[in-house]
Amino acid sequence: MPTQGTQPADASPRLASAVRRRAARVLGDPPPGVRVRRLRGCRGGICALVVTAALALAPPLAWSQPGERDRPAEPRPTLNPAAAPLPPSPPLLTTDLPDAHKRPRRVALLPLKSALVRASELLAPGVPRATHVASLEARVLRALRQHPYTQVLSPADVRRRLAADHGLAAAARAAQARYRLGLEYYMGLSPARAIQSLQEAARLFEDVFRDVSAPKALADAWFMLGVSMVDAGNAVQGHVALKRGFAVQPGRRFRPRFFPQRVEQALHAALADHLSTGNHARPYGDAERLTRLANRLRVDALVTVTLRRARDGAPQVVVSTFQGKPQRFDSEVALPLEASATQLEPALSRWLACLPVQARSGAAPPRRDAPMFMDTAAAYALYLRQPTRRPFHSVGFAAGFAQQLRPGLEWYARVHMFTSLSDPYRDLLHAFNSVRFLAGVGFALQRGPLRFWVRPGVDVHALGRFIATTDPDCKLYGESHHLCNQSTVRNLEQDVLVGFHLAVGTQVALGRRFFVLLRLSGSAYVFPLSNTDDLNFPAGAELGLGYRF
Amino acid sequence: MVGVAHPAPTRTSPSRVSPTSVSPTSVSPTSVSPTSVSPTCVSPATLRRRPALWIGLLLSIALLPACESTNLLGGVWRATEAPTGDTLVGPDQDMPGVELVLGHYGPNVSGLVRFYRSDDYAVPREAAAPRRECACAFVHKGRWSSATERFSFVLRGCMPGEAVADQVYVRGDFALSADSPSLLEGTLEVEDPASSLYGRRQRWSFERFDSVSTSDLSCEPVTDADAGNTASGR
Numbered sequence: 212m213p214t215q216g217t218q219p220a221d222a223s224p225r226l227a228s229a230v231r232r233r234a235a236r237v238l239g240d241p242p243p244g245v246r247v248r249r250l251r252g253c254r255g256g257i258c259a260l261v262v263t264a265a266l267a268l269a270p271p272l273a274w275s276q277p278g279e280r281d282r283p284a285e286p287r288p289t290l291n292p293a294a295a296p297l298p299p300s301p302p303l304l305t306t307d308l309p310d311a312h313k314r315p316r317r318v319a320l321l322p323l324k325s326a327l328v329r330a331s332e333l334l335a336p337g338v339p340r341a342t343h344v345a346s347l348e349a350r351v352l353r354a355l356r357q358h359p360y361t362q363v364l365s366p367a368d369v370r371r372r373l374a375a376d377h378g379l380a381a382a383a384r385a386a387q388a389r390y391r392l393g394l395e396y397y398m399g400l401s402p403a404r405a406i407q408s409l410q411e412a413a414r415l416f417e418d419v420f421r422d423v424s425a426p427k428a429l430a431d432a433w434f435m436l437g438v439s440m441v442d443a444g445n446a447v448q449g450h451v452a453l454k455r456g457f458a459v460q461p462g463r464r465f466r467p468r469f470f471p472q473r474v475e476q477a478l479h480a481a482l483a484d485h486l487s488t489g490n491h492a493r494p495y496g497d498a499e500r501l502t503r504l505a506n507r508l509r510v511d512a513l514v515t516v517t518l519r520r521a522r523d524g525a526p527q528v529v530v531s532t533f534q535g536k537p538q539r540f541d542s543e544v545a546l547p548l549e550a551s552a553t554q555l556e557p558a559l560s561r562w563l564a565c566l567p568v569q570a571r572s573g574a575a576p577p578r579r580d581a582p583m584f585m586d587t588a589a590a591y592a593l594y595l596r597q598p599t600r601r602p603f604h605s606v607g608f609a610a611g612f613a614q615q616l617r618p619g620l621e622w623y624a625r626v627h628m629f630t631s632l633s634d635p636y637r638d639l640l641h642a643f644n645s646v647r648f649l650a651g652v653g654f655a656l657q658r659g660p661l662r663f664w665v666r667p668g669v670d671v672h673a674l675g676r677f678i679a680t681t682d683p684d685c686k687l688y689g690e691s692h693h694l695c696n697q698s699t700v701r702n703l704e705q706d707v708l709v710g711f712h713l714a715v716g717t718q719v720a721l722g723r724r725f726f727v728l729l730r731l732s733g734s735a736y737v738f739p740l741s742n743t744d745d746l747n748f749p750a751g752a753e754l755g756l757g758y759r760f
Numbered sequence: 761m762v763g764v765a766h767p768a769p770t771r772t773s774p775s776r777v778s779p780t781s782v783s784p785t786s787v788s789p790t791s792v793s794p795t796s797v798s799p800t801c802v803s804p805a806t807l808r809r810r811p812a813l814w815i816g817l818l819l820s821i822a823l824l825p826a827c828e829s830t831n832l833l834g835g836v837w838r839a840t841e842a843p844t845g846d847t848l849v850g851p852d853q854d855m856p857g858v859e860l861v862l863g864h865y866g867p868n869v870s871g872l873v874r875f876y877r878s879d880d881y882a883v884p885r886e887a888a889a890p891r892r893e894c895a896c897a898f899v900h901k902g903r904w905s906s907a908t909e910r911f912s913f914v915l916r917g918c919m920p921g922e923a924v925a926d927q928v929y930v931r932g933d934f935a936l937s938a939d940s941p942s943l944l945e946g947t948l949e950v951e952d953p954a955s956s957l958y959g960r961r962q963r964w965s966f967e968r969f970d971s972v973s974t975s976d977l978s979c980e981p982v983t984d985a986d987a988g989n990t991a992s993g994r
Contacts, residue, residue, distance in 0.1 A: 636866035
């Protein structure tokens, strides 16, 4: 049953204490060591309602003992007591994450539907329509947008996004073609074929959410289907189809005497039936359909607003909220239209206060103030200045460590082990091993799962057995042979080169902890002054896997 | 000079070679693979069949300039047929065996020529007796032209036969056979005007035999010879 209104905010302490008393009656006193805690992130009134509803409906419960907190959480109650038992919801609320890691909650406000129509106006197209629909939509939008970490799609945005969705375009075109065909069959007095085509058209229009983006198209399909069925003598199914047409467009009106009298009677009956028995709280279908719609719109939650008449005939606003993950209706609030100006915002505010905040994908909840990154990588390097006539390749592995000092600033240390292979002309007499030590500071930028950084620093390179020559006799007979011209031999064995280093790279998060690393770097050696003319300017690339602590 | 006909030697297959002459298993770190074409090379036919390999090819061009034939000649080559043309090497007692030991490094080639008593490559000539023997000579100015696929070099040393005790300046000019990359064909020509053999040209063909080992590179100079070490070419 929908909640009739909400409690004012100043009632929170009283409600909270009432809830505690109610809990004590139902559950008994808590055992020693168990402490009753407030729900974080919820405002008092709405949480009190939640807990009250849960206690009223819950099966026998028992206080959990200390140490039992690791057990799977019980389903979380919602404002909608009629909702089915729910899976555990994400534990993150607005206070659980620092701002940098919050992903705005994406909420779509679906186009408002107004059932404030009278059956007597069905065949009176000249009667002016109510003008409060647009202002009510704007009011709901304002109420949603004033909340932090909330990104709101307006009804216009929703229509635009659905209309531009290429994944729906083909089905929409097929639906339109079916509708035209059905219309031609109807005009050609072939009601059976018209019914078949119009049924397919309506189904396809529903699949592509035309009731949201272009409701007239879907309503036309239902109405023409209903009219065809009534014409074919199938009044019962025709009534159902016409009623579904009014569910899509409750305010639809028709010219008098455009349809035969029995069709006009059927339209009247269908509209009256819809106004009295239609589900105005869920104007866009069930949870499964809304989940598909939320996925299509890439939003976390949907808000629907419907205008209807209460039993006493007074206009009423029904606000329904739906979460795509977990798939559930969070709340259904019915407010008198005249009170919506003051009560609409609190109702939405309380719902948003309990709507979980998601961490940005790939960004782990920062359990430490200074996250550390470790990685190992396969490495490749090429010297842009070398004593050989052709470049030689250096392959190896690297291991690194970085720690964030402040957001965007880090220090790092890295070690490379390289084996340098002979060049094509074998000017490098031997493959040799070398070790590089890098250290410095880095400047990082996090964008979703990607983390980019620039890391200047110092490069200390200990060379192994580096001997190069261009004399072929030295290569064939060895550098100590009498034919080997010693003046052509460059010997950098055991030299240590020191210089500046600059690296750019990115980390692509794989889940919360692991990441793939891609790193490009270059160095310029300046010490010792005499030997940097022979071997200098290594450029490198690395690809690896890392872990974030 | 008109060439002298030699008795046609029997072709020696590698399996007939004495195991003491070359040890295929004793390849030192300086050994040269006779067929060392870079494994990163991709045939055009493969590229046509798998166009996706173009990406790999571009990367190879950018990062692996080693994809070129820089070591086609490296290895031990042996003459397996009698030479034709003028008399230059031999006749001595028998047709000597001639062996090229080459290291190929891009545009440069180094190596030596070793002579055996006969074409069975069983008994090497004695390096310490240059007046009677002619054991080996170093290759100088070895050049490989990848454009023409020709190999040229200079020998300064003795030649078994008439110039066994003289230093002669011999130019070699060889090319890989179009039919087989294991066949090297070309000429040895005396280019020393001071030599009595000036102008003699002899055509040889060599077949690849093995990779180079450290023992193949031994051609030490002899210091006590009366007329210098003609054997080593110094």
